[in-house]
Amino acid sequence: MTAVTGQNSIVLNESVDWIVGDEIIITTTDTNIEHTERHTIANISIDKTRIGIVNPLVYTHIVIHNVFPSGQIFHLAGVVGLLKRNIRIINRSPSSELFGFRIVVTNYAINIWNSVAIDAPNEDKREGIHIYNLDNWNPSRATFINSCSFDGGYYSAIGIWQANSIPITNNIVYKTYESAIVLNRNWQFNANDDEAIMSTDAISVIMRNNLVAGVERLAYRIQGNSCPGAVLPSYINNDYVNNEVHSAMSGINCWPMDKDFDYDTTWYYGLYINAACNIIIDSCTAADINVGIYTFIIGPLDEDFWNRFNFYIFSFLLAVSHVAGDNSNYDVHCAHKITGGYLFWIKLQILRTSSEDLCCNI
Structure with missing residues (x-):
């Protein structure tokens, strides 16, 4: 209602x-x-x-x-x-300084953060929870962040560095600076966009049921899942399920493959893709967004590039308002398998990159 x-x-x-x-x-x-x-x-x-x-x-x-x-x-x-939790960690002078507090987890202690409120850590350019050098996740000494709330701060809520398969589940992040939820790895180029949950050099990440509201820059910047058929070590398991963001400058940025994201009312891009590999989009929803999907392809400047790069969309739901500013009346456009496309509102521009037939329902 x-x-x-x-x-x-x-x-x-x-x-x-x-x-x-x-x-x-x-x-x-x-x-x-x-x-x-x-x-x-x-x-x-x-x-x-x-x-x-x-x-x-x-x-x-x-x-x-x-x-x-x-x-x-x-x-x-x-x-x-x-926002309230049974345990609350508070910055006593959040408005007067840029050197507050942060929580550091490193060199394998067991750290379980469950139902904890992190209130305005406010260290300039430092995450509220900083996880570093834990290597591969071990269930016998499990570290995870579950059902916590992050209320403000001058940087990301969570940073994961050189650690694999850390579960981040059911958390609320509210009004952090420069960010929303982010996971990335070795990119050819990095535009230094900022997000709220940051994972750098992490090979394997599980992220489920997270909500981020009110993002000044990006919502999700993730490394994505492996391509179908890829053989990976047993300790690598990237999993993204039921993650949401409300009101961001950009929804999801630059990944090789990912699925199951919903994002509404981003200021600019729903999905911004800046990659040097094939792209698969699956089970995503975009609503009330200036640019639904924008692809910026990285690759060699030769004709063979167009024969090797494929951009596929499966079950992408784009809902837009008939009248700008009137969110009460939405139309829906679904694209099922697009090869090499740019999607602006409901306009679809196709770049043929293979001999495969195109099938688009818009």
Whole structure:
């Protein structure tokens, strides 16, 4: 149910175990990252789905649920997240200094971060949790970050360096500086774009059920999964499932292959691809975005390049508004297997890179 400006309550689509006094965030559903709101719970209904808040809503948070003739479903809604945790790590002077605190995990201790609130670590150019040199993940001495909240900060929420297969699951990241969720590896070129969860030189990453709201720059920049048929060592397992971002400058940036991302209302690109290899896009949704997909291909300047590079899209859902600024009426365009394409809103420009027939439904 859409929550409009001035309301003192919100309705959730599932019950929660939150209590009066808990602090929550309600994500923006437009292009302004400042429209994510934080509120304190004043009361909660018996069925735990209707929450009363101390102060009225400042902005409107829309809900859209459309089922299209093709059977595809487009659902857009603000997300409500709980900032409060049983354990809270607090910066006592967050506004007056750039040297706050950070948590360093290195040289294999066992570190389990579960249901912890990290409040404004505020070290300039340092992550809230810095994981370094753990090598391959070991279940007998497991390190993971699960169900934590990150509330502000001057850099990324989490940094993973020279560590493999660290699970990062069910976390909330709110108002970090320069970032959203990020994972990358050895690229030929690096534009030095910034994100919120950063993993550099990590070979294997598991990232599931994460939500990031209000991103000044990029949302997800990831290394991606291996191509089908690739033989990898047993310790490498890249897994990305059900990750969301609301209101970012750019949604997903530069990967060889990835799937299962939903992103709404990015200021510029839904997907920005800058790669030197074949690209596969699968099970992704983009809504209310200036540029749905932008590909910037890196490769040799010869004719053979066009015979070797392929750009495939499987089950990509692009939902756009009929009238600019009117999010109440969406149309849907689905591209099934595109070879060498640029997608701007609903305009599709094809570059033939092989003799294979093209099949596009737009």
